[in-house]
Amino acid sequence: MWALAGVFVWAAVAKILHPQEFATAINHYRILPYPMTVALAVYLPWLELICAAAVVGGWRRGAALGLMLSLLVVFTVALASALIRHLDISCGCFGSTPGGSMAWDLVRDLVLAAIAALLLSLETNPKDETRHPTGS
Amino acid sequence: MRLVKTLVRDCIVLLSLAVIPALLTAWLHPHRPAFTWRAPAVEEVSLETIASWPPGTLWIDARDAESFARRHVPGAVLLNEDRWEALLPEFAGAWHGGQRVVVYCDSRECQASQDVALRLRRELGAIDVFVLAGGWQAWERAHP
Numbered sequence: 450m451w452a453l454a455g456v457f458v459w460a461a462v463a464k465i466l467h468p469q470e471f472a473t474a475i476n477h478y479r480i481l482p483y484p485m486t487v488a489l490a491v492y493l494p495w496l497e498l499i500c501a502a503a504v505v506g507g508w509r510r511g512a513a514l515g516l517m518l519s520l521l522v523v524f525t526v527a528l529a530s531a532l533i534r535h536l537d538i539s540c541g542c543f544g545s546t547p548g549g550s551m552a553w554d555l556v557r558d559l560v561l562a563a564i565a566a567l568l569l570s571l572e573t574n575p576k577d578e579t580r581h582p583t584g585s
Numbered sequence: 586m587r588l589v590k591t592l593v594r595d596c597i598v599l600l601s602l603a604v605i606p607a608l609l610t611a612w613l614h615p616h617r618p619a620f621t622w623r624a625p626a627v628e629e630v631s632l633e634t635i636a637s638w639p640p641g642t643l644w645i646d647a648r649d650a651e652s653f654a655r656r657h658v659p660g661a662v663l664l665n666e667d668r669w670e671a672l673l674p675e676f677a678g679a680w681h682g683g684q685r686v687v688v689y690c691d692s693r694e695c696q697a698s699q700d701v702a703l704r705l706r707r708e709l710g711a712i713d714v715f716v717l718a719g720g721w722q723a724w725e726r727a728h729p
Contacts, residue, residue, distance in 0.1 A: 468610055469718045470631055472618035483624040490618055491610040496603040503599060511588075512595030573588060 450504060453564050457501035457517065463544030464494035474541025478527055479534075496520070504568075514569040521562035528555045615726065616719065619693045627688075627702040629718040632727050635687060643680050645688040645705075647697040648721065658689070658724055666700055677709075689717035689724065 464471040472490035476483060497520065503513035524542065531538060532551050540554040611617055616631065635642060644661035646653045653663045662679050664672045680686065686705065690697035698716045705714050717723060 465610070467616050467631060467633070468614055469616045469618045469629065470634070473629060476624050484620065484622060486624070487618045487620050488607075488611075491614070492603060492607040495606040495610070496600065499599055499603050509595035509599060512592050512599055515592055516596055516599055573592070 450568055453517065453561060453568065454501040454504045456561060457497045457504075460543050461494045461498035461501065464490070465498070467544050468494070471541060471544055474539065474544075477536065477538040477541070478531055479536070480527060480530065493520070511569065511572045514565055514572055518562060518565040518569055521558050521565055525555060525558045525562060528558060615723070617693075625699055625716065627699055627706070627714060627716045630687065630715045631718045632723060635715075635717070638685060642685045642687055645676065645686055645698075645701060646721075647688050647690045647701040652691070652721075656725075664688075664701055665697060666704065669704070676705075680709075683713070685713045685715070687715050687717050689720045692720045692722045693718070695720055 468490045471494065472487050475481065475486045475490055481489070496516065500513040500516050500520075503509050504517070528540065528551055532555065538551075540551060542554055542558075611620070644658040645664050646657045646661040647665050648657075648663075649665065649667070650663060653661075657663070662672075662676050664676045686702075688698040688702045688705070690701075698720060702714045702716050706712065719726075
């Protein structure tokens with residue numbers, strides 16, 4: 450849980466510090482109209498940070514994990530579409546920090562998505578959900 | 586069903602919470618992207634990115650001559666669309682093929698740097714042309 454939150458904090462802070470570069474990175478995917486790209490560039494990093502804080506702090510953890518999973522699915526789809534279209538771009542996952550190949554980024558996002566899904570499942574199906582019959 | 590309702594409600598809370606700092610970022614962040622309908626035609630690069638490049642970048646000042654005379658990036662060449670023909674020879678003398686070129690104008694809102702960069706690409710085939718994100722204001726903030 451801490452590792453997943455840590456990755457999200459790292460990604461969020463890098464992008465919060467340089468929203469212009471994040472907007473350029475999103476724009477390179479050629480998926481969204483530019484105004485939406487700019488709006489996402491200033492919004493998404495804060496959502497990542499708030500979700501990470503919520504997971505660590507145990508405040509609305511289920512929802513935070515659900516949002517993290519949704520974000521990772523969206524990121525994975527975007528990366529896959531870039532790979533399919535042979536776009537020669539950088540992931541932009543951690544702002545302007547140079548990363549590995551797009552294929553590596555895709556695998557990393559899939560692993561993180563699997564972790565988020567597992568944690569979400571544990572969070573929403575707690576072990577102590579034993580029923581105590583009443584009236585007997 | 587109750588769990589789903591709780592999750593949805595909590596998601597809305599978290600999604601809404603992120604709006605507040607996002608609005609502040611869009612309003613106050615020194616490196617905020619410009620809200621325009623059209624994406625910049627020429628890629629914008631930050632000062633940090635330029636600093637990571639090998640030396641030898643040619644700076645182009647697309648502001649007016651008065652602003653250039655007051656202060657400019659050291660080594661920059663003045664080139665704007667108002668006096669394109671008159672100023673172009675100085676650029677041509679300073680630039681050698683393949684050299685990276687970074688164009689700047691006043692701020693993130695100005696269009697002159699994009700126009701000059703596009704024209705350099707079109708007329709001179711200068712491929713490695715970029716625009717400084719945040720323009721002169723960004724450079725001045727970093728070099729008070």
